[in-house]
Amino acid sequence: MGIPEDLVQQFRGVALQRLERLETAWASVLSSLDDDAAVSIHREIHTLKGESRMVGFTDVNMVCHKLEDLLEVARGRGYAVDEDFDLAVNMALRFMAMLVRKKVGAQLQGIDLPGFIKQIDALLADARAEQRMPRSTTGGMLAMLRKDAATVRVPSALRSRLAPIAIDSFVEYAATRGARRDRLRVSWHSLRDLIGVQRAVIGAGQLAKHRANALALARELGKELEVVFEIETAEVTTDMLAAIDAAVLHLVRNAVDHGIESPATRAAAGKHSVGKIHMTCGVRGDNLVVIVQDDGRGILIDEVVARAIELGLGPNAADRDKWFDLVCLPGFTTRTEASDLSGRGVGLDVVRGAISNIGGTVSATTSSGAGTTWTVEVPLPQLSIAGHVFRVQHVPFPLVIDEAWRLTETSPGAPVIDVALRLGLAEEAAGEAPRYLTNGKLTVGIVSDRAPQPAQARRLVAVAPPSFAEIVTLDTVEGLLIHPERMVTVAR
Amino acid sequence: MDLAIRDLDFEAKVELADPEHPRLELAGNADGTIVAHFAGLILDLHHKLVERNARTITVDIRALEFMNASCFNVFVNWIGVITELPSDQRYRLDFVANPAIPWQKRSLNTLACFATDLVGIGS
Secondary structure, three states, X not given: OOOOXXXXXXXXXXXHHHHHHHHHHHHHHHHHOOHHHHHHHHHHHHHHHHHHHHOOOHHHHHHHHHHHHHHHHHHHOOOOOOHHHHHHHHHHHHHHHHHHHOOOOOOOOOOOHHHHHHHHHHHHHHHXXXXXXXXXXHHHHHHHHHHHHXXXXXXXXXXXXXXXXXXXXXXXXXXXXXXXXXXXXXXXXXXXXXXXXXXXXXXXXXXXXXXXXXXXXXXXXXOOEEEEEEEXXXXXXXXXXXXXXXXXXXXXXXXXXXXXXXHHHHHHOOOOOOEEEEEEEEEEXXXXXXXXXXXXXXXXXXXXXXXXXXXXXOHXXXXXXXXXXXXXXXXXXXXXXXXXXXXXXXXXXHHHHHHHHOOOEEEEEEEOOOEEEEEEXXXXXXXXXXXXXXXXXXXXOOEEEEXXXXXXXXXXXXXXXXXXXXXXXXXXXXXXXXXEEEOOOOEEEEEOOOOOEEEEEEEEEOOOOOOOEEEEEEOOEXXXXXXXXXXXXXXX | OOOEEEOOOEEEEEEXXXXXXXXXXXXXXXXXXXXXXXXXXXXXHHHHHHHOXXXXXXXXXXXXXXXXXXXXXXXXXXHHHHHHOOHHHOXXXXXXXXXXXXXXXXXXXXXXXXXXXXXXXXO
């Protein structure tokens, strides 16, 4: 007896949502080594494997098995996987989505399932062989890094792993004298070029081009349009600039293409024939906020929900409050004409993904006949730090401590940090009187023979806890920003 | 709108002058920073190809040194939308790969499994 059609439909909707979550979780694991996401990936794929077997989607079940094998290898590597591997996982997820969507009983027209499985098997064989091979020498790795530093953008997960190594490299270079210093400088500079914070300025110079593009597109589409851009200048990273630039491009283009109506339609609706798009970009508190607002037709939520139900997208489909998630699904569009590709959903998944990758969010409100407002919020990186600069005997570079730590009176009993000793740059304690600082919760002493000076430092290589140091620059001098609370915790 | 992307180290350019032989050339490094632009370019290109009733497009990636998974997914999406077209409007993607860059052949072989009838790989 065949599987009831309603059960198959239900599976299809649930499976597509599961695959969507898997793709997001996989990106999250790679970008931020998110443990919860890693656990959910293995759980979701296991469930999908079981469900697909139950409803007779044997092809999906087969790819699930292979994906589980890939994920096991990835787990074994602490999710530090290369691009080939990342691509294979992504392709397996997309391949399953395609298999889930195909009509029941339909031939696999053009779909080469055995070929796909063979590709995954080859990758798995390579990955397992690599696990058995000895690691390359440090010299080889550094040579590779030097070669690639100028052209490769490093994923954030790898950046996080390399950052503590960069700090060690910097300390060794700075403390070494003689011929070895040149070699160590090359290593440190290679790492710095590879993972150092790349600053960028976002402002009218970067975003104004989208206004001209919007007007050009409106002309092409026979629409009348007024575009107002209000852009404040802010310091960001190059990753942020690229993501926001892409978001503005898509949101403005979508507003012109799908939000703003033709002059005749607007006139018939009692609106001014000239549509309006208003984009603002500026700093609000700790965030950079971009708002793209149009006075067009708004998103037709009933159409979105109807289309989602038609596509079998599961329980969310009937929920009008979830319209935003629906239009952000990859490839989702309310348009049914086969030639129309730039439907409202196309590109929004990319926008949401790009913004999510830099820790931001995308939200929207819409009103039928009155327009849509998209809001992108991205936390601003703290690139500049006001602090106290210490010079410490045996430490050949400045040490910076955030000004949130205030100088305080001598505090007997407070932990004392001898940075030279901690970094292995001195073999014995200096024996000098410490300078005490407090952040209100903790008081520590820093061994230093000179009074600290106020200074402004700029982040060069940021490192997350538990590492206690980051690399900063003071004018052109490189130094360490130290986090006393982390040093005390590590010491305990 | 201009059918081209010129980033710091990525370039995409479309040649539509010869209606029989439309061509997309990609060069450099395609990473997460350009994915949205790249997706946008492919959307626009798809429009043009459907309008012109194209039967095939050459996608020359010989000078593409690197492409991350997000960018490669744009190709998967592209195949998806071509598949959605009525059969008489569909067009093929004929990739030209560089044999000296091993990831290209591997990734394209996997991509071809999505639609063997729509993807060709040459060098």
